[in-house]
Structure formats: C-alpha cells, structure tokens
Amino acid sequence: MYSVAKDKYRTPRAVRAALCCVFLVGSLVFAPAAQANIVFQFDFGSPLTDAAFLDPTYGAERQAALQAAADSFSSMFASHFSNSGTIRLDVTSSNDPASNTLASAGSYLYDYGSAGVRSNGAVMTQLQTGANPFGATSLGTLDVNFAHNWQLNGNLPVSNTQYDFTSTMFHELTHVLGFAATIGQDGSPIFGTKAAGEWDPFTNFLVNAAGVKVINANFSLNQAVWNAASAGGGTLYFNGAHAMAANGGQLVALYSPNPYEPGSSVSHISDAVLNLLMLPSTGTGLSARDFSAVEVGILLDLGYTLSETTPTPVPGSVILLSTGLTALVGWRARRRRA
Numbered sequence: 001m002y003s004v005a006k007d008k009y010r011t012p013r014a015v016r017a018a019l020c021c022v023f024l025v026g027s028l029v030f031a032p033a034a035q036a037n038i039v040f041q042f043d044f045g046s047p048l049t050d051a052a053f054l055d056p057t058y059g060a061e062r063q064a065a066l067q068a069a070a071d072s073f074s075s076m077f078a079s080h081f082s083n084s085g086t087i088r089l090d091v092t093s094s095n096d097p098a099s100n101t102l103a104s105a106g107s108y109l110y111d112y113g114s115a116g117v118r119s120n121g122a123v124m125t126q127l128q129t130g131a132n133p134f135g136a137t138s139l140g141t142l143d144v145n146f147a148h149n150w151q152l153n154g155n156l157p158v159s160n161t162q163y164d165f166t167s168t169m170f171h172e173l174t175h176v177l178g179f180a181a182t183i184g185q186d187g188s189p190i191f192g193t194k195a196a197g198e199w200d201p202f203t204n205f206l207v208n209a210a211g212v213k214v215i216n217a218n219f220s221l222n223q224a225v226w227n228a229a230s231a232g233g234g235t236l237y238f239n240g241a242h243a244m245a246a247n248g249g250q251l252v253a254l255y256s257p258n259p260y261e262p263g264s265s266v267s268h269i270s271d272a273v274l275n276l277l278m279l280p281s282t283g284t285g286l287s288a289r290d291f292s293a294v295e296v297g298i299l300l301d302l303g304y305t306l307s308e309t310t311p312t313p314v315p316g317s318v319i320l321l322s323t324g325l326t327a328l329v330g331w332r333a334r335r336r337r338a
C-alpha cells in the first residue's frame with residue numbers, strides 16, 4: 001500500500017515519509033466559525049487499494065466513521081492547540097487477519113534544503129505555517145486493516161472483543177501531525193542520507209538515558225548512542241522541554257523494544273505506561289481519546305501552539321521510553337491486559 005502512494009507522489013525533492021497511523025479527514029463543517037480547527041479531507045483510492053472503504057455494502061458506513069472520527073479528533077486537538085488548516089490524506093484499506101497492525105499513517109516528508117535537521121512533515125508545515133511547500137494536494141497517508149473487529153461508532157460502547165476505531169484514528173492522526181521519528185534501524189534518515197543530516201524535528205529530540213543526543217549539535221548522527229539503544233541495549237527518550245516539564249522534569253521514555261521494530265520503535269511512548277493515546281499497541285475495548293499532558297508537551301516541542309483557553313500542561317507522573325523511526329508506523333493489536 002505504501003509503495004503505491006510513494007510512487008504516486010515521488011517528486012525530485014519531495015518524498016513522503018513515514019509516520020504512522022491513520023487519519024481522518026473531514027469535509028464536513030464541524031466547528032464554530034471562530035474556532036481554529038483542522039479540516040480533514042480524505043481521498044479514497046481505487047477498488048484495488050481501497051476495497052474496504054469502497055465496499056458496496058459496508059463502504060459508506062466505513063467512510064462516515066472515518067469522517068466522524070476525524071471530526072472528533074479535530075475538536076479534541078482544538079481543545080489543546082490553536083493550529084488550523086485543511087489536511088487532505090490518501091486513504092487505503094487492507095484486509096489481513098494475519099497482521100496485528102490495526103492501522104498505519106504518516107505525513108509525506110519534504111526536504112526544505114537548509115543545513116541540519118531539515119526533513120519536515122508536509123502536514124506539520126501546513127498546520128504550523130499555513131504554507132504547503134510540499135506542493136501536492138494530499139499531504140499524507142492512512143491505511144486501516146478491516147480484518148479486525150472494529151467498533152466504528154464513536155458514540156456506542158466498545159466491547160471487549162472490539163477495537164476502538166475512534167481512538168485508533170486519533171492515534172494515527174497524531175502520527176500524521178509529526179509524532180514519529182524518521183530514522184531507520186541503522187540510523188539512516190528515512191528520507192535523505194546520514195551525510196546530509198536529513199532527520200526530522202522529532203528525531204532531533206532523541207537522547208539516551210544519560211541525555212546524550214542521537215543527533216549531534218552539528219547534525220551528524222551519534223552512531224554509538226543510536227546503536228546502543230536501537231539494538232535493544234537501552235531505552236531512548238524524548239528530551240523536549242515541554243514534554244519533560246509535563247513528565248515531572250524527567251526525560252520521556254519512548255518505545256524501545258528488543259529486537260528493534262521498524263515502524264514502531266521510537267515513534268511511540270513506552271508501553272510501560274498504560275492507557276495513553278500514543279502507545280505502540282492497544283487492546284480491545286475503549287481506548288484513550290485525548291492527549292495526556294506529556295503528549296501535549298511533545299506536540300508543543302514539535303512546534304504546535306497552545307490554544308488560548310488551554311492551561312499549560314500540568315506535570316504528571318508518566319514515564320516514557322525511547323524513540324523510533326519509521327516509514328510507516330503501525331498500531332499493533334494486542335490482547336487486553338488482565
């Protein structure tokens with residue numbers, strides 16, 4: 001699915017990259033005129049790539065569920081942040097019961113060519129600057145695996161045999177906003193080269209337990225630090241000031257499994273913490289549908305702006321683990337915790 005989108009959008013200097021998860025779009029009007037908001041719009045592809053969303057029996061319900069979840073996400077986002085804009089995403093579907101990936105999504109990346117950390121998400125840029133230097137109409141991708149048992153209606157209870165579609169879309173759309181590290185298992189950027197230092201803003205916040213940065217001040221890779229943690233020998237952390245302030249002054253631990261999990265490692269909060277939106281996996285039943293203070297802090301560190309009505313995140317007790325990288329970050333299904 002990703003290769004299709006990649007081929008479709010490849011341009012000389014614009015490459016989409018990979019953040020994970022899903023997004024919703026909404027062409028519906030859902031907010032008061034005075035309220036800043038994100039308007040999500042979705043491009044459903046062909047029957048070859050998007051059979052589930054175009055299914056003659058279930059397609060309309062699935063498309064409506066995606067739009068409703070996106071609208072809800074937009075409202076939730078606006079309760080914390082003031083950024084607004086229209087974000088259009090390429091949507092695909094899968095139907096793979098053997099895969100434990102529930103959904104995946106990401107922003108396309110583009111290279112703005114300056115020195116240093118310079119691989120930016122097209123979605124992030126659109127929402128933070130109002131500009132679209134990426135050029136294409138669609139700014140990211142979203143895929144949903146309909147082989148799993150979803151509760152599509154966000155207003156109905158989520159049973160212990162169903163996955164929370166609304167929560168999962170919230171998770172995926174957050175990846176689309178830039179909550180994902182675009183660094184590969186060997187330390188290479190997903191878009192660009194080590195020599196060019198083309199990592200993204202999220203990756204620039206990665207540190208080891210001692211606070212040593214993965215990306216050096218001169219934008220070169222600290223290969224030893226990266227290798228030690230990415231190989232499973234340690235945990236990687238997020239060291240943004242807002243995220244740490246919301247985490248009791250501590251580094252935020254990111255998901256750092258051994259062995260490394262491409263597309264999931266370092267792009268999620270450590271699963272040592274329960275019931276957060278940006279964990280690497282979710283169980284059945286109702287899941288998180290709001291940002292925690294730490295997740296708000298990470299988005300602030302990535303450049304998003306607090307809404308005027310939102311209080312500064314309150315320090316919490318959440319402890320996060322390390323970083324991840326990715327091309328496509330998937331949200332894995334897992335059994336409900338006992």
Ligand SMILES: [Zn+2]
Pocket residue numbers: 020021171172175268279280329330331
């Ligand atoms: Zn994810």
